[in-house]
Amino acid sequence: MNSKNSKLNPKAKRQIIYIDISDLYKSKARTGIQRVVREITSRLSQDKRSEFKLGLLNFNSVNHKYELFSNTSIKDFMLAKKDTMKIVKSFKIEELERNSIFLDLDSAWNIPLKRAYLYGKLKKLDITIISYVYDLVPIIYPEFANQNTLRNFMTYLSAVYAYSDLVLCDSRSTEADFLKYKDNYKVNRYIPTLVTKLGIDFKAVSEKLSEDEIGLIKNFINEKYILFVGTIEPRKKQKLAVEAVSKIVSLGHKDIHLVIAGREGWNSGHLVNYIKKHPLYNKNIHWLDTPSDNLLDRLYKDCYMGIYLSEYEGFGLPVGESLGYGKITITSRNSSIREVGKDFADYAVYNTENEVFEIINNYIENEDLYKKKCEYIRNEYSPYKWDDVYETVFQFLNRLKLVDKIKSQNKLSQSVQAVIISNDANKLSANIKLIDAKMRFIKEYVIISPRIILNKINRIKSKNNIVFIDEKELLGNRYNKFKVSDHLTKNWMLRSSLMKIDKINAKFIMIDDDNQPLTEVFIDTFINEDGTYNAYYFYDMIEWFHRTSSYDLGQIPTLRILDNHNLELLMYSSHQPQIIDKNIFAEALSEYGESVINSPIDEWSAYFNYAVTRYPSLFMKKPFITINWPARATDWQHMYRPNGCVFENHYSQLYTDKSEAFYGVKNDDTVTKFKIQEKTMKPFYTAIDINKKYRNKISQYNIAHGVLKFQFNNNTLYLHGLPYLIITGKKAYIRLDLDYEIVGEGIDNNEVFLCYEARGVSFNQRELSPMQTSIKNYCHGTSSLPIVSKNRTFAIVDIFLLVDGKRVYGNNKSMSRLISVDNYDDVESAIVKNL
Amino acid sequence: MPKVNENTVVTIYERIVSDISSRYKNLIFENPKTIEQCCIGLSMSMLDNLSSEEFASVAYYKLLDRPASSADISRVASRLRNGYSTKKEEIEKIFKSPEYNIKNINVRMVK
Numbered sequence: 001m002n003s004k005n006s007k008l009n010p011k012a013k014r015q016i017i018y019i020d021i022s023d024l025y026k027s028k029a030r031t032g033i034q035r036v037v038r039e040i041t042s043r044l045s046q047d048k049r050s051e052f053k054l055g056l057l058n059f060n061s062v063n064h065k066y067e068l069f070s071n072t073s074i075k076d077f078m079l080a081k082k083d084t085m086k087i088v089k090s091f092k093i094e095e096l097e098r099n100s101i102f103l104d105l106d107s108a109w110n111i112p113l114k115r116a117y118l119y120g121k122l123k124k125l126d127i128t129i130i131s132y133v134y135d136l137v138p139i140i141y142p143e144f145a146n147q148n149t150l151r152n153f154m155t156y157l158s159a160v161y162a163y164s165d166l167v168l169c170d171s172r173s174t175e176a177d178f179l180k181y182k183d184n185y186k187v188n189r190y191i192p193t194l195v196t197k198l199g200i201d202f203k204a205v206s207e208k209l210s211e212d213e214i215g216l217i218k219n220f221i222n223e224k225y226i227l228f229v230g231t232i233e234p235r236k237k238q239k240l241a242v243e244a245v246s247k248i249v250s251l252g253h254k255d256i257h258l259v260i261a262g263r264e265g266w267n268s269g270h271l272v273n274y275i276k277k278h279p280l281y282n283k284n285i286h287w288l289d290t291p292s293d294n295l296l297d298r299l300y301k302d303c304y305m306g307i308y309l310s311e312y313e314g315f316g317l318p319v320g321e322s323l324g325y326g327k328i329t330i331t332s333r334n335s336s337i338r339e340v341g342k343d344f345a346d347y348a349v350y351n352t353e354n355e356v357f358e359i360i361n362n363y364i365e366n367e368d369l370y371k372k373k374c375e376y377i378r379n380e381y382s383p384y385k386w387d388d389v390y391e392t393v394f395q396f397l398n399r400l401k402l403v404d405k406i407k408s409q410n411k412l413s414q415s416v417q418a419v420i421i422s423n424d425a426n427k428l429s430a431n432i433k434l435i436d437a438k439m440r441f442i443k444e445y446v447i448i449s450p451r452i453i454l455n456k457i458n459r460i461k462s463k464n465n466i467v468f469i470d471e472k473e474l475l476g477n478r479y480n481k482f483k484v485s486d487h488l489t490k491n492w493m494l495r496s497s498l499m500k501i502d503k504i505n506a507k508f509i510m511i512d513d514d515n516q517p518l519t520e521v522f523i524d525t526f527i528n529e530d531g532t533y534n535a536y537y538f539y540d541m542i543e544w545f546h547r548t549s550s551y552d553l554g555q556i557p558t559l560r561i562l563d564n565h566n567l568e569l570l571m572y573s574s575h576q577p578q579i580i581d582k583n584i585f586a587e588a589l590s591e592y593g594e595s596v597i598n599s600p601i602d603e604w605s606a607y608f609n610y611a612v613t614r615y616p617s618l619f620m621k622k623p624f625i626t627i628n629w630p631a632r633a634t635d636w637q638h639m640y641r642p643n644g645c646v647f648e649n650h651y652s653q654l655y656t657d658k659s660e661a662f663y664g665v666k667n668d669d670t671v672t673k674f675k676i677q678e679k680t681m682k683p684f685y686t687a688i689d690i691n692k693k694y695r696n697k698i699s700q701y702n703i704a705h706g707v708l709k710f711q712f713n714n715n716t717l718y719l720h721g722l723p724y725l726i727i728t729g730k731k732a733y734i735r736l737d738l739d740y741e742i743v744g745e746g747i748d749n750n751e752v753f754l755c756y757e758a759r760g761v762s763f764n765q766r767e768l769s770p771m772q773t774s775i776k777n778y779c780h781g782t783s784s785l786p787i788v789s790k791n792r793t794f795a796i797v798d799i800f801l802l803v804d805g806k807r808v809y810g811n812n813k814s815m816s817r818l819i820s821v822d823n824y825d826d827v828e829s830a831i832v833k834n835l
Numbered sequence: 836m837p838k839v840n841e842n843t844v845v846t847i848y849e850r851i852v853s854d855i856s857s858r859y860k861n862l863i864f865e866n867p868k869t870i871e872q873c874c875i876g877l878s879m880s881m882l883d884n885l886s887s888e889e890f891a892s893v894a895y896y897k898l899l900d901r902p903a904s905s906a907d908i909s910r911v912a913s914r915l916r917n918g919y920s921t922k923k924e925e926i927e928k929i930f931k932s933p934e935y936n937i938k939n940i941n942v943r944m945v946k
Contacts, residue, residue, distance in 0.1 A: 061901045061934065112900050112934070116844045142855050142862055148900075150862075154855075158848040185850040 014053040016100040017044070017397065018127075020066075022059045022111045030080055033107045033134060039199060040105060042078035043390040045071060052397065055100075056085070061112040065090045093121050101397070104131045105168075109149070109156035116155050119163035128400065131164040133157075135314025136177045137235070144235045146266040161187040166617050168393070170198045170315040171336035172540055172569065190532075194616040195568050196393060199386030200320035200340075213295045216288055224304035225257035225286075226360065227327075229296065229318045232272055232287075233265030237309040237332070237351065242278060242285055244356035249284045253364060256284065258307075261299055263290040300325040305363065307331070309351055316340040326378035328370065330359050339542055339569075343771065343780060344381045346373075347739060348706075349721040350698040358706020362718065369718065369743050372778040379774045388566040395614050403618045406581070407531030410507070412523055415443035417505045418577070421494050422449050422513035425456030431513050431650075432462050438517040439509075439577075446503060448474060448494050467503055474501070481598050486550035489600040496597060499586040510604075511577040514650045518627070518670045521646050526579035528620060533579050535608045537570040538624040539639045544571060545737050545782040546636060547769040554600035556771070561592055561601065562609050572608035574624035575649035584611045627677045628654065632661075633684050634786060637735050641685065648673065683732035687789075690824050691734050694727045701831055710810040712752075712803045715744030719754075719799070722816055725834055726787055726797060727827055730820045733788040741780040742770055753802040754783045758795035758818045762788040765802060789820035794834075882922055887912035890922055898929050 019041055024034045045054050056069040069077075070086040077085045093113075096102075102122050108115055108131070115131075122129055138145040138153040145153070160167060161182055169175040175193045182191065209217075226245060230236045238260055245258040264272050278285050291299065300306070306322025306329040316337045322329040323344050331337055333347035341347070348355035363370045418435060422428040428447065435442055446467045447457055457468055472479050474497050482493050498504050509526060526534055541559050546552040555571070562569055572578070588610035589597075612619045623640040626647040630636050631654060654662040661676050698704050703724040710717040720739045728734045738754065753765040770781035787797065795818040801808040819830045852864045882890055891911035895903035903911070914920045920928075929935055 061899065062904050062907075064934065110900075116848070120844070139851065139855065142859055150855075154848060154851045155844075158844045158851060161847050162844045181854075184854060185847050187847060 014051055015401075016053045016055045016097050018055040018057055018096060018100060018102045019105060020057045020059060020102075020108065020111065020113075021069075021106050022057070022113070023106045023108070025058045025085070028080075028083055033105075033132075036132070036134075036198065037105045038078045038080070039386040040390055040393055042075060043387075044394065045074040045078070047394060050394070050398075052101075055097075058087075059111060059113040060090065063090070064113075065092055066096070093118065094125070096122070096125055096127060098125045099127065100125075101128045101130060101400070103397075104129065107134075109152040114152075114155050115159035115163075119159045123163055128166075129164045130166045130168065131160045132168045132170075133160065133174060133178050134170055135174055135312075136181060137312060137314070139181060140177065141235060141312060144233060144267075149266075157181075161185060161191070164191060166192045166194065168194050168196050171195060171313075171339050172542075173336035173339065174314045177335075190620050192617040192619070193621070194392075194396060194613065196389050197339075197384045197566060198315050198317065199389050200317065200324050200383035201385045207294050209294055209298060213292070213298075217295070217299070219282070220257040220259060220284075220286055221298075221302055223255045223257055224364075225259045225302075226305050226307050226330075227299050227303040227322070228258065228260045228307045228309075229262060229299075229321070230308065230310070231262045231265040231268075232260065232275070233268045234271060235311050236265075237311060239271065239274060240309050240351065240353055240356060241307050242275060243353045244360060245284065246278070246280055247353070247357050248360055248364070249280060251361070254284070256304075256360075256364070257286060258284065259286045259288065259299060259303070261288045261291045261296060300327065303327055305330065305360070307356070308337075309348065309356065310334075310337070311351070313337055319345055320383050323377055323381045324383040326374060326381070328363060328373050328377065330356060340384075342381075342542065343739075343782075344377050347720065350695055350704040350723060352699050352702045352704045352706075354702050355704050355706040355720075359720070362707040362709075366716075366743075369716075369741070372743060372775050373741070376773050376775045376778055376780075384566065392566050392613060396616055399615055400617065403615055406615075406618060410527050410531035410533070412527060412529060414507075414523070414527075415441055416523065416526075416579075417444045417446060417508040418442045418511050419446045419448070419498065419504060419508045419580075420511045420513055421491060422447060423453065424513060425449075425453045425460070428457070428513045429460045431511075431516055432460055432466075434516050435511070436463050438519065439521045441523040442509065446508070448498070469498075469501065469503065474498070478598060485598070486554075486600060488550045488554035488602060489598065492554075492601040492603045492606070493598060495603045496585075496589055496601075499582055499589060504582060506582050508580055508582070509577050510580045512575065515575060515577050515626070516648045516650045517577075517646060518648050518673065519646050525625075525646060526577075532617070533581065533611075533619050535572060535612055535619045535621050536574045536576060536578060536624040537572050537608070537621060537640070538574045538629065538642075539571040541569040541571050541605065543639065543737075545784045547781070548767070550600065551602070554602055555605075557596075557599055558602045558605050561596055561606070565591060565610075567609045567613040570609060570612075570621070571602070571605050573602050573604040574626060575629040576624060576626040576647040578604065578608070580607060581611065584615065587614070627673060633680050634733065634788075636784070637684065637688060638681070641681075645674070645677075683729050686823075687729035687732040687734050690727055690729055690821065690827065693824050694827055697827060697831055698723050698725075701835065703831070703835070705816075708799065708810040710801050710808050712801065712808045713745065713750060715742050715747065717742050717801065719810070722799060724816055725831060726816050726818045727830065728787065728789045728818065728820045730789060730791055730793070730822065732820075733786045736785045736787060737782055738785060739780070739782050740768070740770070741778070743778055745777065746770075746779055747803075750804050751802075752804075754785055754799070755802050755807075756785060756787055756797050756799050758787065758789070758792075758797045761790050761792045761795040761818070764788060787818060789818060792818075793820050794818065882926075887915040890915070890925070894922075894926055894929060898926070899934055 021037055024037045054071060056074060058067045060067055067087045067090050070088045073085040076082040119129055138150045142150050169178060172195050175195050228238055228241050232238055241258055248256050275287055306327045308318045308331045310332055312335045319329055319331050319337055320340045330346045330348060331341055332351040333349045346359050444465045446469060448469045448471055449457060451470045454468060471494055475482050475493060482490055541555060544555050585607050588607055612621055624642050625645045626642060626649050627645045628651060629649040631651045654660045655665060657663060661680050665672050705722045708719040718741045752768045754768055755765040757763045764786055766783045766785050768781060768783060770779040772779050797816045797818045817834055821827055821830055855862060856864055885893060888908050891908045892903050895907060911925055
């Protein structure tokens, strides 16, 4: 590695990281993107571990030269103690040092030196270009973007797509948007991406408010005010908050206020006029234009709750800030917002006035719920920290040279070892036969099994060598714990133990005994021509709400560990073979520490999220390529659609049970399998696509319940996220992810199911297994309830609880209508007909 | 590191323009056929009413996203006052300058 070479040879030339801070230097801003530049740059300039040389640059647009700042003046400038920095030299773009790194953190699209021009020059100098994409607002919502910003951003994004070697994003949502538009614009090359997240830690503010500031807040500061922080612009939906709060006030809650804190955005005069001309303006509705940090701190500390209803965000900082102050936070549920608000925010799922009104009103009317929720947030919400964000950036920068070395060692011609855990010799034998025939680059099997099936394993015929490892010997004194553990924990214990074993090669293919190849599979499914590895994901962990099996429950601690280390949060247990780099897996285990070695951890996600975060340019992240995951289309809904499948997650009962889709199909009939899979998934995909578009209609027509309330056995359950009209495709279902909270004794001693009945059509239920919290008599969860339309076009849907076999209905609103349509064009008329 | 894409920056830029134009009919992207279209928010008649110094300042700011330096202003104003160039010719000069080429690719947008 770079660091090692430098220590051996003090004269070794240090690699330069250039950061162009022209926009920050011009604006001196302390918030938004400039805050990111300050936080990362100040830490990088002081990091004693760093072997890099830092080169901060300003582009002089008069003489077209870069100015290099003195490193001694960086700290004071970045901490906003000084407004200028000393320039040590001025040079042409072509004189930037070859083979250096160009870390483009600032709002580069605003800098006169356009990246379409600059990046081409950098490429000629073999400089590694790392760009940051904070959001795609100008592309997705150009009507909300300033004309100049739109024009500049289009140029910037074109340059990033054409030239960047690595792109940093602040959220998975932004990353997914970046990749979606990359495909839309037919940019065919793979561009590595890394989600860094953003820090939400606060500066201690100790200055007193000025007399003027005290005057601004005196009308509401001692009453219950709801705080909306953000630039005033149509995308942020301040109008929705104004309407909901007006309704609350009209019900007699004269002590409730809405405080909008932020400057007027571009082209938002009509919205400001709407606020200023509102009958409650300066009575219950207030606007504080561009509040100081001090004032904002005071507003957060004293508010009754926070609110943020943006249509789209790159990250969603105000949500994290509000929760960081321990405040109940009502927010929309789109783009990146759940990544920040997690299980702590109150989501207006469809961003309707009705939802916002009912959520606020529910807290006003239920003091106990209000107090418990506040306490829960204060005790358990942990905002992302700038130190962790910096560490994520530093760690991958530090490994860039190692990545080049690993890539140069990875050859497509190499033969590879397959490592399989199994306690079923018959299943294993069948799979080895298939792998022998269809994965011919596999040259050896390592089987980890109980000794009891060793004789059977010895009888397996294969063209390859088979090495047996006894699971008891592998685990040593952890074996007793292993024997009583669930399936997920067992797999984690075994696979994490393998990294110390000499018999395991430096790179190997990890396979479950039911991961079958469907067609001939080549090594390039796992290693690419340029030496990068493929990493196949199937879901976003933050959106996985299933809580039925040990696998589901294991996602909770897995998510916690990954998030604590500021790692990415995709699910990689794609039920297909994947390639593992033993050294990187061992490194991940070392970082996670001893405390997790006997825990229920998803080993695939634990390895890959570490690997893709620390070595982003060593991996190509791709959607999974396996059929029958899930086994049945009704088990859970695909978030990413597999394309070009070459593996099957093989369930034998799908072939032997007459009611199953694959009944009677021969195992080698791959063509029929693909056809069945396609036919089975099609109506479900149609229903998902219709629903994605339908969300806007729910918002437009204001047709969603806010809070449904159910009372039973000294408990009150509050359910969120149910639309008035549930739209699906025929012969398909859609899943409603419904958040709930329970205040009261809890349901440990009861069997409680969330149920729906579409009268005359279908019935379904999901057992509730809420997450316990540190707060007495308060727990919460999310239930993913599938609603089935069968062949009917219309049904009334009752939502109720089944508590120990007895039906419990909520307040009399807990009813919706189920409409199934053939395509999205029918949705509008179905809504109008049923309202 | 990945190879540079076979798509050129300009090709990708044109695809973005095409995508946004198809989704938002009220946004029109045009090549800079006329000086008026390039001077976002300004017409030549407005520019004619400015003094030589004001003109230099506004033109640089609007076309190059930066204030004109004092050297720029005195150079342009001197040329205009002495009749060596017109305001229209000065704008054309800015279009041909390397700085303008750095800033723009080939398409501009009007709303």
